[in-house]
Structure formats: structure tokens, C-alpha cells
Amino acid sequence: MTRTFSTDPRRDGYRMPGEFEPHDGCWMLWPERPDNWRLGGKPAQQAFVAVATAISASEPVSVGVSAGQFANARRLLPASVRVVEISSNDAWMRDVGPTFVVDDRGGVRGVDWQFNAWGGLDGGLYFPWEKDDAVAQKVLEIEGRDRYRAPFVLEGGAIHVDGQGTLITTEECLLNRNRNPHLTRNDIERLLQRYLGVEVVLWLGRGVYRDETDGHVDNLCAYVRPGEVVLTWTDDPRDPQYEISRDACERLMQARDARGRRFKVHKLIQPGPLRMTKSEAEGVDSAEGTAPREAGARLAGSYVNFYIGTRRVVVPLLDAKRDGPALRKISSLFPGREVVGVPGREILLGGGNIHCITQQVPSGRRRARRAEPAR
Ligand code: KQY
Secondary structure (H helix, E strand, O other): OOOEEOOOOOOOOOEOOOOOOOEEEEEEEOOOOOOOOHHHHHHHHHHHHHHHHHHHOOOOEEEEEOOOOHHHHHHHOOOOOEEEEOOOOOOOHHHHOOEEEEOOOOOEEEEEEEOOOOOOOOOOOOOOOHHHHHHHHHHHHHHOOOEEEEEEEOOHHHOEEOOOOEEEEEHHHHOOOOOOOOOOHHHHHHHHHHHHOOOEEEEEOOOOOOOOOOOOHHHOEEEEEOOEEEEEEOOOOOOHHHHHHHHHHHHHHHOEOOOOOEOEEEEEEOOOOOEOOHHHHHOOOOOOOOOOOOOOOEOOOOOOOOEEOOOEEEEEEOOHHHHHHHHHHHHHHOOOOEEEEEEOHHHHHOOOOHHHHOEEEEOOOOOOOOOOOOO
16 A cells, blocks of 8 residues: 655655656556547547557557546557556546655655636536546556655646646636635745745746646646747737747746746647537537537647657647648757657647647656756
């Protein structure tokens, strides 16, 4: 049995590593709820299989699946992917899974955040969510890793770290009254410092236009390595994303990270703009308590929502005319890794993308006390 600590990771010498640091594996969940995934989840399941297959060439992948879908998932996923029964309310492992933290002696533990389906009864995306809230503990049991139960609501997609003391997030999400209304900005910074071992919290403003998570940073901006980020971008001043990305860029350019560095910001032109088609909207079941899908709705598509595996970066393909340039740009940012595109539209229709459906398990190997400086 894994132990649950009442201390916090920073006190115990733990920190969240950057996603670009080595992994021991990756966790995902299996999509099936028909009021979020069109056509009973069948097209999304194919997309998840493609993501799991692409990542499994880089590191071991485990997929949690309901009892009812176990045989189907086992049949569709390659033999190299481990399939285990885990109940969940949907399939967003980034947000419901543990955030792993490491120490310098090879220790790996998990932080189990409180989860309220992106806003609870105040704008959240579904009710109930208690199975989702139990996923992190189950993953930690299977991984054999000890657990911290954090005393506040957070989703893994709402944070990015450089592993060297800096965390990036958005005000739209973490300061939203539907997450932790009893906590001030300072309280939240102190909790992030304690639970993720960071020193500096850099606040961006809003996330990607029409992102139903209330602006998760992982759809807007991601670390490539310490000191360097990639930011979703448009050059069209009439697009609502224009101001959002410009504001984020200015904040990044003015900031210094925990090591005193200025940021290098790489702009990545967004796909589209993309919209939900009539037939896509009609394929989603209506249900009490879930947001309806509407034809013509703007989709929060972004190439920044990629997964950095140990050897491969897996990027959503979203727009035939912009995919090529996006893949080339991302390849130039990750010279030591193969960059692979996987169709991402079905995942986007469900409200997120590849980063949102994955959660890395960092390698437990011993670390040098100070990681290498940025290039
Ligand atoms: O993008 C995410 N991290 C989660 C999106 C949830 C959407 C539910 N419809």
C-alpha cells in the first residue's frame, strides 16, 4: 500500500520536474462518455489509440479503462500498451491523474489534487466527478508511489514548470472563483510553492479563446526547456486570440524566472480558426448537467497542446495547411527528439488535446543537484 503524507513535497525535498526531463512512463484514460465524445466515443477511441501508440515508441504507456470498455480497449490498443481497469468520469489524465514530484535521491511521489470537473457547480463541465477525483490515488497505488493529498483544487493542465523553480499558470483558471474561492493569489502561490517545489509563479492572463477549462496554460504556452517557451499565436488582430497571446507574450518578456533568466518566447501560429461542424455537434448526446455542443462553435485548437516524451514529441494535427509549418517549428525546438504528428481533431472536439489526455511519470533516477543551464 502506498503511504499518504500529511507533510508537503517541498518540505520533504521534492519538486516537480520539467516534462522534458526523462520519463519512466505515461498514463492515459479511455474515452467513452457519449455526452462528450461524438458517436459513442468511437472516433475519439481511435485518436487515443494513435496517441498511445505514438508515445509507446518513446516510453511505456498505461491506459485506465472502465470495466465495461476493458475488452474493447484491450482489443484496440497495441500489445505494448498496458491496459488496467480504473473507473473515471471522463478521460483527462492530465487533470485527474497525479502530478509526480521527484527528489535528488531517486525518490518519486505523487500529488493528488482535489478535482471539481473544471469549476464544480459554478460553470464546471459535468456532475458528478467523484470517480475522476479518485483516479490519482489509484494510479499511485499501481505505480507503487507515495501520495500527497493537496488541500486545494487544481488540474495538471493548469500548470507548467521548468523543473528549476519556475511555474507558469493563468489568472483565468487559478484565480477563478469556481476553483478555490477562499484562497487569495498569495495563498495560491504559497501552496504551489509547497506542493510543487517552485519559487517563482509567473501569471499569464487568459488562456486560449473559448477553452472550456477556464484557460488552462497547457493549451496556450509550454516549456521547451528551462528559459524557453512556445506560445500559441495569431497575426490576425481581428481574432480574439490576438490580444490574449500578445498579453501573454508581454508578460513573459517582462518576467524573470527563478534563476533570474529572461524568457525566450517562440511563437507558434494557431490552427484554423477551427469550428465544430453540424454533423460533429449532432453526434454528441445531450445529457443533464453537461454543456451542449453547438454547430459553428469555435474550438480551442492549439499546437502547443503536445506531449514531450523522453524520445518523442507527439503533436496534434489540426489543420492541413498549418500542420506542416507547426511540425517543422516544433522539430526545430526539440533537436534531440523525433517530432510526430497524430490526428487531434477528435480530441479537440471533446474539449482538449494530447497534453490534456496524458500524464508523464518522471524517471526515478538520481539527479544532479543543479540541472544544466538553458541553451
Ligand atoms: O483540456 C483539458 N485539460 C480538459 C478538457 C475537459 C473537457 C471536458 N469536456
